[in-house]
Amino acid sequence: MFARLARAVVRHPWWTIVAWLVAAVAVIAFSPQLSTESDQGDFLPSSYESVQGMEIAQKAFPQQEDTSALIVVKRTDGAPLTTADTAKVNQIAQTLNSDKPETVQGFLAGPQTVAPNRAVQVVAVPMKGFDSDAQTKQSEAVKEIRADLKTQLNGTGLEAKVGGDVAGWVDNEDSFNQSFEIVGIATFVLIIGLILLIFRAPLAALLPILVISLTMQVAMGVIGIASKIFDFSGDQSLSTIILIVLFGIGADYYLFLMFRFRERLRAGDDKRTAMTTALERVGEVITSAAAAIAVSFLVLLLAAFGGFSALGPSLAIAVMVMGVTSLTLFPAIIVLLGPAVFWPSKAWKKQPKSSGAAALGRQVGRRPALVALVSGGLMVALAAGVFGFKADYDFAAGFPQDTESAQATKDMQKGFPPGIATPVQVFLKTENGQPISQQQIGAFSAAVKGAPGVGQIRPGEVGARDKSVARVDLLLKDNPMSNESISLVKDDLTPAVHRATPDGVRSYVSGQTAIFADINAVNNRDLSVILPVAAVLIALILALLLRSLVAPIYLVVAVLLGFTATLGSAVYVFQGAMNEPGVSFQLPIVLYLFVLAIGTDYNILMTARLREEAREGNEPRKAAALAVEHGGPTVAAAGLILAGTFSVMVLAPVSMLQQIGFSVAIGIALSAFVMSTFLVPGLTAMLGHKAWWPGHGDEPDRPTGGEPPVLHKGEYEPSGMGR
Template sequence: MFSALGRFVVGHRWLVIISWLIAGAAVIATAPALTTTSDQAEFLPKQYESIQAQKIQQEAFPKGFSPSAIVVFTRKDGEPLQKADSARVAKIGESLKAEKYDKVEEVITAPPSPHKKVQTVLVSMADVKAGDKSRQHTVEDMRDDLKSLVKDSGLKTGVTGDAATQLDAEEAAKRADSLIFLGTIVLIIVLLTIIFRSPTITILTIVGITLVSQVANGLIAISAKAFHLKADSSVSSLLIVVLFGVGTDYILFLMFRYRERLRCGEDPKTAMATAVGRVGEAIASAAGAVIVCFLALLLSSLSFLTSMGPALAIAIAVTLLACLTLIPALVSLMGTKVFWPSKAWRHEPRAARFGAIGRGVARRPGLFVVGSGLLMVALAVGALGYQPVFAPEEKMDASNESSVATHDMREDLPAGSTNPSTVLMRSTNGEKLGQRELKTYIGDLKKVEGVGSVTRSQLSKDGRTAEFSVVLTADPAGNKAMDIVRGPLRTTAHEAAPPGTETKVGGVTSVFVDIGKAVNRDFSVVFPTAAALIMLILAFLLRSLIAPVYLMVSVALGFGATLGATVLLFQNIRGEAGLTFFLPVIMYLFVVAIGTDYNILMVARLREEAKEGLGPREATAKSIQHAGPTIAAAGVILAGTFASMTLANDVTLAQTGFAVAFGIVIASFVMAMFFTPALTTLFGRAAWWPRRIGPRVPPQGGPYQEERQPVPADGHGGYAPHRSGDRRD
């Protein structure tokens, strides 16, 4: 099939190129803007308590006061606020109220903090649909006006709260995307130029993937709108590294084989058609493994993962299609000029290092299995200390106004004051809630360890629903606050409720608690499903029932080693509270799926050499010598593109970038280079069971000399001996 595809693409290259340009222009022109959301509550299904509390709140208090922005006032000299300062704050609050900002419903000036270090103005805004930026624009206008309102007053001000935090997060994400994009492009330019010594291939790769990325983003936006998918703001950064990293890898797979066929004497058109036929199945299988892994996220209970999965799957599918059609068409059109100005493509390098590695693994496969296996097991031990966090540890960033304002608030207010938990009590017998019972209930909530204060913030008009604001002493996004909500707060809120009522605990901390439950559920569903689908792809590619099993064992060890190394770096060495809660899912998908790519490339080459008649040890030596440079180059480029995510001043992106980059290094330089070929050598021909692959019998009927060095000569799979010293890479 892939041989036929290669011949068609090369024979109709202008048709392929023009079709891509027309289809790409149509998609880009008609695609809507991709909207994102950072509201964690939107990611949970309705059966969780935090979402049920939110629903009760919306029904009972449709116009209830909930601050979307908090204006924080402190003195510049750090001294307590004086009466004149508080009067000035109240006046500023009235000025903000009089401005009639878009979406602002109410402005309330709160009293000074207990030690008069801080005073706040609370701003309530109307709810908006996903993608509506009006609340962020209001925060921008408010910040501009506050500069003149506090001028020469001795006061320092800053705006925080959900709307301000989202505005600052989006601006930080834009800066991060720019840094990641720049870092990725620079890395690809440098590495491709070193590998091929040709700026032409580098430009072709970047231009081709840029077109692919625009088409992929357009298709993702169209799909998101058609199927009402919600995308987390982090998906844009992932798309950059996935498209450029994986796309470059696939182009490398193709170009290495194309160069190999040219060195065998084939003309450029025949060489490209043969290259697609030879490596197309491996690329398609590798992409298929990644795609099914991402689509397994559709089984997740978190909507941002169910949206991320199809988005990344679309990106990989478009990249695969381009690498098997558009890139071959362009390269066959350019011929050997694609390597300009280098002429190194004409000569066979000795590949001495990879040849030595291949011979070493072939001679002592057991030693390499044990050595590489123990390395991965030792690193995996670190995974036992894994701690999830549901919001990055907040560190004051002078360039982030909401971060500075939040830090100032916590100087004299409980940590939970930025995002209080809410307890909703609703009558279930139709009776109104009694004042005495409500007062007693507040007293019970105050007794919970970790609760700083409790107030009844609202009572519905019909008297049947009450809302209580619970300020925790711990950071509302931290593990300590989650333990309080998960344990004593929810237990007390439910058990202390008067007869004939029901209670639900809501708020940001409660949302994080429920996200934790959802993630644990997803671990038990998504992981095994993705593994089973990958095994099916491997079984289909290799026509074997044995090889897929130990390949998945290899990938599982790689995953454990990656998680362990990430825990050791970020939790033990850098002292962070934990890893982003969804990081194991992302790691599993990328390390398992992309790690399988390199295993597929190596095992496909092992099978190819075995089919040509080489014994297990000789096939291993040849496969590492020939496929090793490709895997090493691809691993360095892909790991480097993910490592570029650490350039962003964002803990989540840094953890994700390091984890996936490290996992790719393990996959390419430990699993695919040593563990997998060594295991295949030990299994011998049994690795391909139930398919029988035996040594080739020469036509003369004489014994086959396994040490002879075959080289492709006719472009149709035939091999012929070559002169001593010649090598393929």
């Protein structure tokens, strides 16, 4: 099949390019946009109690805010607030209410908003809206409020800081944008810079940037069409994730093709023969790798958490589009350019005299058992770190602490429990649908007053539209987004609330802390389902590629070991060396996307090369040495680009991005430089012919007749990365 495809593309490169461009224009011009969701709670299944509470709240409390800001007021001299001070704060709230921004529901102040120790007074600023337009208006509202407060408080001896969710986003938006800009620029610089270093050819370096950028537009168009047909959506991070995935695998597949094309040119082939052979050999690898990654992403459809399942089809489509591009557009352009793609370098004509890859290959071939033992032992030691893994949900703590919103939170905690900004919301609903009584609300409030972790209880509020519902806010003593509070809500507070609920009434524990407690539970469930299913499907794809049952087993074990070793490394660094309370709860799924899925590329390339070298008549150890020599530079270059791109994220001033950047960079490096270069070739050389059982994948393509195989000129001469 790949031989026919290779001949068709090489014979008709212009028709291939024109057909691809026509299809691209049609898709981009007529495709709808993918709809997105932004609230984590929207992605939880409706069977979870926190979601049921939110649904009840939407009906009974239509005025309830979607998000909020808080104005924290204190005296500039640090003294307790006087009666005149609180009167001034209430007056300012009324003034702000008279001309409030569109998205703001109101400015709520009064005696109940003054701290018991009178250190601060808080003005609540509830807001409506979750979509991107509403978020823009909310951000503008925070900026407007801050400007108004400066005027209102001038000469009063009071100072105010605006905090809360929206203010935190405003203060940290620049950090996020700067971080993603750095990653985007680093991606281009690294791809261009490293390919320039490898091939010493500006055209070879610019080509993947242009083609992958266009492919991303096509992929987003196809995703938009598919989303309307199959009714799925994504979250706001989807475009960023797709960009990283496409540039990661696109650069991989481009390098797979270019290294083999250069190898064939050095062996004496003309440009058409070189590309035909290269595409025939690499096409199967690219197709298998793309299929394995796409299947890994589609397995996310099994996730109960909608944020994960929404990613699955979009990423799978993007990968398959990139696979088609790599099998058609890339080779068509390269064959038209021919050796000119390497201009002005002449190095593509020469066989390098020696290379580091050749030396590594010889070591793997001579001592495969030792190489496998050392590389496998390193991975196991790193993987042991997962036993100390703790999920961290406190986004705010990971942002810079010198912003106004962060300072507002610290000021507020001088007079109120930390949970005031993010209360645990308990919704009480009568079972018979009759109006809930103040006696029932009071009985519940009294009973839950001493519940674990509760520092303060706000007066209950009866629903505006549904009188059978009441809301009681529980303010936690500790940070409501900490691991301890999330565990407390899940394991201790929720059962205590249920026990305190009066007869004839049902209670629902909701709010952000409860939502994250449920997300914790659903995350654990999803990973326990996704990882085994993905492993089985990747093994099936490898079995089809290699016609073997043995090799896919240790390859999948190596991939899963790489995933756990990467997560363990993050635990060692962030929880151990840096003494952070936990690792971002999103990290395991990010590692699944970028390490387990994309890292499979390198194993597939190396294993296919091991089989190819065996088919040339080489015994197992020699085949391993040659596979590392010829496949190693490709894997090293691809891994270096992707790992380098993510490593730039450690410079971001946001802890979550630092963790993602470090962990993915380490994971890709382990996949490329440990698993694919040492562990997999070492194991394959140790097992020898047994690795390909029950098939005959390592049998020579032609009988050797007891003599060395006849090789093309220079085919197995060392081929260094930059020579």
